[in-house]
Amino acid sequence: MVPAITAEKLTKKFGDFTAVNQITxxxxxxxxxxxxxxxxxxxTTAMRMLNGLSRPTSGQASVAGFDVYRxxxxxxxxxxxxxxxxxxxxxxxxxxxxxxxxxxxxxxxxEIRHQIKELIGGLGMQEYANTLVKAIPLGWKQKLSxxxxxxxxxxxxxxxxxxxxxxPITRRQFWEMIYKAASxxxxxxxxxxxxxxxxxxxxxxxxxxxxxxxLDTPRALKEQFGASSMNDVFLQLTRPNQKEx
Amino acid sequence: MNDTTMPTTQAxxxxxxxxxxxxxxxxxxxxxxxxxxxxxxxxxxxxxxxxTTLIRILATLLLADEGQARVNGWExxxxxxxxxxxxxxxxxxxxxxxxxxxxxxxHFFATIFGTxxxxxxxxxxxIYVQLEPFRKRKAGKLSGGMKQKLALCCALIxxxxxxxxxxxxxxxxxxxxxxxxxxxxxxxxxxxxxxxSTPYMDEASLCDRVALIQKxxxxxxDEPGGIVSAFDKPLxxxxxxxxxxxxxxxxxxxxxxxxxxxxxxxxxxxxNSIWPEAIHAYLAGKEHTGIEIKPAQATIEDAFMELMTQx
Numbered sequence: 338m339v340p341a342i343t344a345e346k347l348t349k350k351f352g353d354f355t356a357v358n359q360i361t362x363x364x365x366x367x368x369x370x371x372x373x374x375x376x377x378x379x380x381t382t383a384m385r386m387l388n389g390l391s392r393p394t395s396g397q398a399s400v401a402g403f404d405v406y407r408x409x410x411x412x413x414x415x416x417x418x419x420x421x422x423x424x425x426x427x428x429x430x431x432x433x434x435x436x437x438x439x440x441x442x443x444x445x446x447x448e449i450r451h452q453i454k455e456l457i458g459g460l461g462m463q464e465y466a467n468t469l470v471k472a473i474p475l476g477w478k479q480k481l482s483x484x485x486x487x488x489x490x491x492x493x494x495x496x497x498x499x500x501x502x503x504x505p506i507t508r509r510q511f512w513e514m515i516y517k518a519a520s521x522x523x524x525x526x527x528x529x530x531x532x533x534x535x536x537x538x539x540x541x542x543x544x545x546x547x548x549x550x551x552l553d554t555p556r557a558l559k560e561q562f563g564a565s566s567m568n569d570v571f572l573q574l575t576r577p578n579q580k581e582x
Numbered sequence: 583m584n585d586t587t588m589p590t591t592q593a594x595x596x597x598x599x600x601x602x603x604x605x606x607x608x609x610x611x612x613x614x615x616x617x618x619x620x621x622x623x624x625x626x627x628x629x630x631x632x633x634t635t636l637i638r639i640l641a642t643l644l645l646a647d648e649g650q651a652r653v654n655g656w657e658x659x660x661x662x663x664x665x666x667x668x669x670x671x672x673x674x675x676x677x678x679x680x681x682x683x684x685x686x687x688x689h690f691f692a693t694i695f696g697t698x699x700x701x702x703x704x705x706x707x708x709i710y711v712q713l714e715p716f717r718k719r720k721a722g723k724l725s726g727g728m729k730q731k732l733a734l735c736c737a738l739i740x741x742x743x744x745x746x747x748x749x750x751x752x753x754x755x756x757x758x759x760x761x762x763x764x765x766x767x768x769x770x771x772x773x774x775x776x777x778x779s780t781p782y783m784d785e786a787s788l789c790d791r792v793a794l795i796q797k798x799x800x801x802x803x804d805e806p807g808g809i810v811s812a813f814d815k816p817l818x819x820x821x822x823x824x825x826x827x828x829x830x831x832x833x834x835x836x837x838x839x840x841x842x843x844x845x846x847x848x849x850x851x852x853x854n855s856i857w858p859e860a861i862h863a864y865l866a867g868k869e870h871t872g873i874e875i876k877p878a879q880a881t882i883e884d885a886f887m888e889l890m891t892q893x
Contacts (some may be wrong), residue, residue, distance in 0.1 A: 502752065
């Protein structure tokens, strides 16, 4: 089976500064892959290269079978993306947001109408269907953005700190949506600052200063570092060589 | 009345405080609590819980609709000038001057409060040494962790009696979060009362006492240990090879009170004590493999979710 993501010695330099330094890894189809690292470790830069938004300086990578240098437009069609910052249009209603993104993804009108029903019903959001997004509770927004990010059934979805600030129940409902999508074969690539969430992932990589310093299942990482939690693993890896660049 | 300290009163007193924005948004409803002198008090809750509104009222930047609040004995409406000159406030959004250097920002805030960096250097020394190598750098060019340290220095430069910190660790990685809490602990030893808000439930254990807050209501106020021990349902940690199906199946289990994922396990709270063997047999019957069941210690999140669902 072709992996969902492959990266080989993928590198990005900005002038003299190497933001991402020869990272090599694979993500399998249907896997929940956690992409961790301290602020400034290079996560966002790496993710932008995989999304076809930033051209690598050197190295190879493919996403959904497409090359990150030559086939960036195809990549964009085959992935979903959601972040805490950029997600929905606040001045559009829930229904209009779904309609809008359906159009952006190039879904036919009939499919969009179907999705509006399906998505709003599936989330139990009927009462908010015609409410402006800015007026709905944060927890609903996050669940709605995830549903919209995957409404065109992408092979891979990239989630950039999707659960910041949401209450613990919503956070877990959100992860159940992720589990469900993964159990249906979708590949999940997720960054988070909640270390307990990294344990929901099949495998986790931890970036330190542009490199992948560790990559394995949460269980194996805890064993390898003699740590009781992923938080300990993270601190052991990132603390010794913290510095301002 | 002494201008700087009133040792007989609590550092913060909040009584039946309510605040509404527009017609429907009740940001705070009848919130009451007290923070003792030298206490490190946590306001724990998700976005939209009312944390920022509460802190802004205490910082005299916003007026409550109803209720009373006092900081260091001073009433927030009447004595706002005194409060402003004797508290340190760190807003949630980075609000230092991006175009000024580290040094210039600090100097600016010291001057505003009629003091000098030298005068209170001892208070910020521990934090400032980490910033020193970048003292000529513009604040806007610092990393997240460093911005946060600078903001704390600026909030401390006039030696405040009460420090109000609005989500200082949001969006910050675990390493910087841990360092930040270590700084707070050292400040507490210098007799500064600290009120800190956070959406990260695990930070509750680092506070002396916490208020759990949700949708403008305080769910519980206690020491972290007390909050956890108030969770009175038998709790088990369960895992199998298929986590998604496991959650669904556990929720349908007849003795289940709740089932929520917690790291690599699912926390299963039970209505009544039953033998783990019964759960094992139930899951085996649902064709789960790799079944592991062990007793679990409730966390702040278990307690918070339980209180949320009781609402």
